[in-house]
Amino acid sequence: MISKPRGTRDFTPEEMKKRRWLERKMRGVFERYGYEEIATPTIEHLELFTLKSGEGIIEETYAFEDKAGRKLALRPELTAPVMRFYVERFQMEAKPLKFYYFGNCFRYDRPQKGRYREFWQFGCELIGSDKPEAIAELISLAYNILRESGLRNVIVRVGNLDILRKFLDSIGARDAEIMRLIDKKDFEELQKRMGSEEFKKFEEFIGVKNIDEIEYEEAERMKEVFDFLEEFGIPYNLDLSIARGLDYYIGIVFEIDAPRLGAEKQLCGGGEYNLVPLLGGRKVATAGFAIGFDRTLLALEIEGAEFGEEEKPVYVAYMEGMIKEAIKIVKMLRQQGIKAEMDLMRRSISKSLDYANKKGIEKVIIVAPDEWKENMVIIKDMKSGEQKKIAIGEITKEIHS
Numbered sequence: 001m002i003s004k005p006r007g008t009r010d011f012t013p014e015e016m017k018k019r020r021w022l023e024r025k026m027r028g029v030f031e032r033y034g035y036e037e038i039a040t041p042t043i044e045h046l047e048l049f050t051l052k053s054g055e056g057i058i059e060e061t062y063a064f065e066d067k068a069g070r071k072l073a074l075r076p077e078l079t080a081p082v083m084r085f086y087v088e089r090f091q092m093e094a095k096p097l098k099f100y101y102f103g104n105c106f107r108y109d110r111p112q113k114g115r116y117r118e119f120w121q122f123g124c125e126l127i128g129s130d131k132p133e134a135i136a137e138l139i140s141l142a143y144n145i146l147r148e149s150g151l152r153n154v155i156v157r158v159g160n161l162d163i164l165r166k167f168l169d170s171i172g173a174r175d176a177e178i179m180r181l182i183d184k185k186d187f188e189e190l191q192k193r194m195g196s197e198e199f200k201k202f203e204e205f206i207g208v209k210n211i212d213e214i215e216y217e218e219a220e221r222m223k224e225v226f227d228f229l230e231e232f233g234i235p236y237n238l239d240l241s242i243a244r245g246l247d248y249y250i251g252i253v254f255e256i257d258a259p260r261l262g263a264e265k266q267l268c269g270g271g272e273y274n275l276v277p278l279l280g281g282r283k284v285a286t287a288g289f290a291i292g293f294d295r296t297l298l299a300l301e302i303e304g305a306e307f308g309e310e311e312k313p314v315y316v317a318y319m320e321g322m323i324k325e326a327i328k329i330v331k332m333l334r335q336q337g338i339k340a341e342m343d344l345m346r347r348s349i350s351k352s353l354d355y356a357n358k359k360g361i362e363k364v365i366i367v368a369p370d371e372w373k374e375n376m377v378i379i380k381d382m383k384s385g386e387q388k389k390i391a392i393g394e395i396t397k398e399i400h401s
């Protein structure tokens with residue numbers, strides 16, 4: 001037997017129903033905010049991701065050579081591909097541009113609950129404005145996507161990399177490794193690298209809960225963003241310890257957690273970044289976020305969320321010799337927008353009814369020769385057990401009743 005690769009998953013019909021339901025919900029919110037969907041390839045040139053993504057992402061990337069010796073990668077994230085697409089096709093378009101996407105990503109991570117080697121992200125990029133209201137709207141979108149998918153318990157944390165980097169400069173502790181350790185929240189290692197005096201200052205700094213206490217100039221812009229967040233009705237927390245894994249982030253960054261998920265609680269990460277000039281494009285303001293689709297689903301399950309009633313099909317059974325008549329009925333029902341299934345196993349009526357029972361089907365139509373002559377079928381309500389003859393033209397009405 002061949003198993004699936006480590007860290008990947010198969011999805012059952014039940015899981016796919018939930019996934020599609022959540023996908024529709026999330027898509028709806030992006031659309032309502034005026035975002036347009038785009039898609040990019042699953043494979044890209046490896047260079048796109050090694051350009052400025054930081055060491056972490058390179059280690060985690062599925063990279064390979066194709067038959068012509070090109071270095072390719074399975075995308076570990078979607079922001080760099082979308083920026084590549086932007087530089088190729090959209091630089092001249094009226095701003096702001098608002099793109100969203102839904103796709104699978106691949107990371108050679110250590111698999112555990114909520115962490116997979118193939119996972120899905122819903123995300124977006126806002127191109128052309130770095131006004132505080134643009135950033136506030138972006139954060140409000142991320143928050144509302146999670147809330148409208150039914151989550152009750154989410155926490156928004158907003159930080160600022162310009163402020164964090166300035167602070168680290170002031171204690172002489174700014175380098176890529178320190179940023180990585182801050183992102184990983186590895187405080188033990190940070191203390192070692194910074195020295196205890198500096199680490200104490202760092203602890204004080206990340207403990208600041210009110211932006212008014214920050215004296216760097218960048219705090220002014222943060223205050224405006226917070227002001228607009230209040231206008232959008234979004235609860236937020238200042239968190240100056242947000243470092244983000246990828247090197248291309250600048251300015252305002254944010255993360256949203258579902259605290260009940262434990263170690264893998266981060267559902268969303270995003271912020272402002274600078275990637276376009278690296279890809280050969282003209283400088284432009286860019287910000288975006290990515291929501292972990294799989295984790296959001298886990299969080300919903302933990303909260304005991306409802307995933308919407310599932311519509312059961314009408315089941316069409318038939319007596320011997322009536323197979324073509326049964327096809328006519330199932331075809332008619334489907335044309336009328338009714339979810340319908342017919343017996344494909346050539347079962348007897350009683351076996352068909354057993355099957356319908358097992359599947360939780362509510363209505364069964366029985367196509368029988370005597371009734372057919374009168375332009376009628378039998379309809380059986382599986383809950384009440386009631387069974388009656390109805391005219392073929394009346395089936396739809398009966399099913400909707």
Ligand code: AMP
Nearest residue numbers: 109114115116119266267268269290292
């Ligand atoms: P990132 O691009 O690392 O900021 O990731 C954005 C979001 O994607 C995270 O907040 C997670 O919810 C989700 N995510 C990242 N890596 C994984 C993974 N290996 N498995 C499942 N979800 C992930």
